[in-house]
Amino acid sequence: MHEEYRDEKIQELRDQLTRFAPKAKKVEQAALAEKLCGEIEPNRPYSFDYLCFRITNYRPEKASRHNVEAADLKHDLFLLIEDLSDSADVSVNEFTEPVHTVDDLSRLFSVSTKTISRWRDAGLVSRRLLFGGRKRVGFLHSSVEAFVANNREKIRRGERFSQLSDDEKSEMIERARQLVEGGASLSDVTRQLSEQMNRSPETIRYTLKNFDADHQQLAIFPNHRATLTDDDKRAIFKLATQGSSVTQLCKRFKRTRSSIQRILLDMRMQHVMELPLDYMYNEDFDATASVMETREQEYLAPLPEATTPSRKVRVPSGLPSYLAALYDVPLLNREQEYHLFRKMNYLKHKASRLRDSLETAGATKTAVMDQIDSIYEEAVKVKNKIVQSNLRLVVSIAKRHVASSDDFFALISDGNMSLIRAVEKFDYSRGNKFSTYASWAIMKNFARTIPSEFKHRDRFRTTTEELFLSRQDDRLDPYAEETVQRTRQRELSKILDRLDEREQKIITARFGLGRGNEPLTLKEVGEEMGVTKERIRQLEVRALMKLREAANEAKIDVELGS
Template identity: 50%
Template structure:
């Protein structure tokens, strides 16, 4: 059974102990980890330093601020025991207490081996033992007893399992058809509801319904959604995911599996990635694998070892422009290093983009391309910030009675950005020389054009028109922005639980519903007005966090 750790700390600790601890120490740590697991409470938060001490018996030299939730600790400790025991290979006859295999547990509780493996995912701690020369999964008697006592109802339900009768099967199908028509719920949700009512396992109900649908496609309760999604549906899935809707919710909305939703997201993400233009200046050193470490190294310090001298900002500049003079200028060596690094990162991203097939794109491949392009952008911004004062200096020389200084600076910044993209550092020229030429050439073209446009359309009544300017908001722009906000909020609501989502929709009149007071909602939900307010406040806080993560501006929250 392979599951990922929820937190890398315990996985790293397991790998460290595998490399450095003796076999006896690892056996001791297995027992310590299981004893600790029995004490962990899901609702608490535990410092990693405490967990490390309880498992290894050693305290770290320096305190760590890292904490892990109890639920994640329970999950990862169980994996820790399984993975560490696999490295020990303890013979089953050396165990200090009886050991049961998966088949033994299956016979004892009269459940399938599949059910036993499901119990492992739900908290039954397993170890790996050497049985007749082979490594097999086994359970200590104490571990099994602890799981059974904590999940008594679930184990009893599995023990009561027997072959479905025809009447029971018909009842399951009848209930599922009625619930699917009324609730529009997923197969998994309906299976859980029927399982509770009929004292059966959800897996039994789910397999019964899937078998029925496969044998009766014309009367299927959950017809297969294997047809291709159209372009609009795919775009909607991608847009909703980007605004916060989870893959689970999207799978339910579009009647698809989670893996198919991931395929759609990766395909569209790859297409949009390939649509983005990527330009770089190639250098022969990029093809030398030995040069990568030097290219990606930190920026070199000035040759004389001294920090760059700060330049005092000219008087009369606003704070924003004055702050540009706080960024130190780059030396020739630093400048060449940054340009080479930026273009090398773009080159590496280009190579990966050439191999990228949108229909087979994997998340890891896309993440790597995004990482390279983001790092290249960060280096580019570093170069731009170090040269922004150059734009101010040139703009001051070109400003006149008919020119706006800040418009010249804005126009010059765009010329600077284009110059960074086109500059070939390998020719040995200083970038400031190349950028100055590009900015002045742009000013020589745009300033006469602006003067000509102003003279051609002058009316003699500029002051009257300026005083009578229409300050009203463009209605179309307002509607577009409002619709965009509504889509974003609806996507974010999918990450709230059912009651939080219901309260937020009713309180703010979303999806065409009428707005309700706290008291009205309390009566409808059967809770106090104060409790409704508390849930609303909690939901708002969640939405604020989501908005910060997604960099959205939602003033209504």
């Protein structure tokens, strides 16, 4: 039984019919399904109740609103016909018309058995029947006639793929050798023999390839490369991106122009599929076309100008010039920061949606990939802008954590990686400042790496003198910031009683105040409480105002998001 049905309802119908219908009924239902196949019109849905009636002659007791698209219906009906005949255990002798095997049709039309398989995929209805006690694929003569009547051009083309006789193969090989001696390439030989012998290029190429493989001493193309490996394909793609033309690649890898172009397209597709397009989703990214047109203009607009000029920051002493230059890059204000994060995530969202559409892009696939690459490059530029504006944050945190110059530059490198990951994971829609989130991510990473780094160094010291001459670790406690954070959470918990039960639940969820809990987005909290994201935002603002008043009265210094 087939398991690759596209529609679950049709597969369920198959299960019922093959299990409970009598043998004669299954034969009748297979014939009705085949008749229905010939009446399906493309690009329209069909009611499942109607399909059920056409195949079984009865309507379901409970009406269904389920529809099946034409392409899926045709695919599943072919499977249903085979499954019904398979479960009925029908012998070919029970039919009043001739029944053909795959080999019979191959001889009848002078085509290969592979061509018959392609015809089955194209709509030639087959059944599984008993031939002398052995179950094989069979074709009713009426099914074959119906396919031929509707596919005369396909039958004509199939004749060009017919099996070659030994004399035809010998003639083809001799002609190919003469053409090669005259300087023709494989593509030239394939094209000319295809025209001279009225055979498909695939048949010519396949025959010559098999001859060379079986007769290496007499090979027509002894220098022709075997099947290209994945490394070969990656090399072709790399050379193409570095400026090599298709003609140059054809000569270097001994392949036809169409073969090289196909490889480049496949490798380009693989490259696009591997682009890191993870992003922080926002409901505002999905709306009607008219609304999104206005929003996109806003999202992709230039960076807003700072309302007040940023003041000159004093560069810490002792920094090399390339690190001191970081302090020349102006910091982002809250509005600029929000704009850049929204722009970066929207660009990745747009590129991701385009990538999902590649399977159905057809002839426009290259254009879609060009668009994805362009959008991704723009997203990377925005990301780099955010990172560059916050690199001094890494320097300031590293200076507080280490005194040795060797350790300092290692921490800078490690901290930069933490900063880049923080940019990718920051949810700008919560309204928090990125510097707070990034500082926490960088310090958490330092807390993990610094102790293990010194443990490794102590383990591999070579002499007692080095051990006693090592500098005392006078850094700040790497867990100090974590302790401060826990203190803030305890202080915030003291004033939560000023809120009602719903407000407490929102604040606790939004700031991750529970043990081991992660902060939730407005959307996630809304889903838990059964209200909209906007309603949660309004309640959160009201709750934060109450908490600020309570913190002021209790003289508790707690930083609350705005």
